[in-house]
Amino acid sequence: MNKLALIEAAAAKAQVSKAEAAKVIDAALEAAVEAVKKGEGVQLVGYATIAVAEKAARKAKNPRTGAIVDVPAKKVVKIKAGAKFAL
Numbered sequence: 001m002n003k004l005a006l007i008e009a010a011a012a013k014a015q016v017s018k019a020e021a022a023k024v025i026d027a028a029l030e031a032a033v034e035a036v037k038k039g040e041g042v043q044l045v046g047y048a049t050i051a052v053a054e055k056a057a058r059k060a061k062n063p064r065t066g067a068i069v070d071v072p073a074k075k076v077v078k079i080k081a082g083a084k085f086a087l
Contacts (some may be wrong), residue, residue, distance in 0.1 A: 036077055047082045 011021035041051040
């Protein structure tokens, strides 16, 4: 399902126009992105948890040349599915 299909499904379930559903979905996604960029987590109880995790610096091997390179520490986004996504 892409974003357009999600908007159409949400509009049908909430019985609102596609434009209204698009505004709400866009606003919710933007709020989640802003929270994660600030280092805060986002918990959608039962659905998903979005958090920032830090990966430590490490050494890696370039598979083409075999050279050892330093990979710097970085922050990554981790998403954990909630119970409602259990298959």
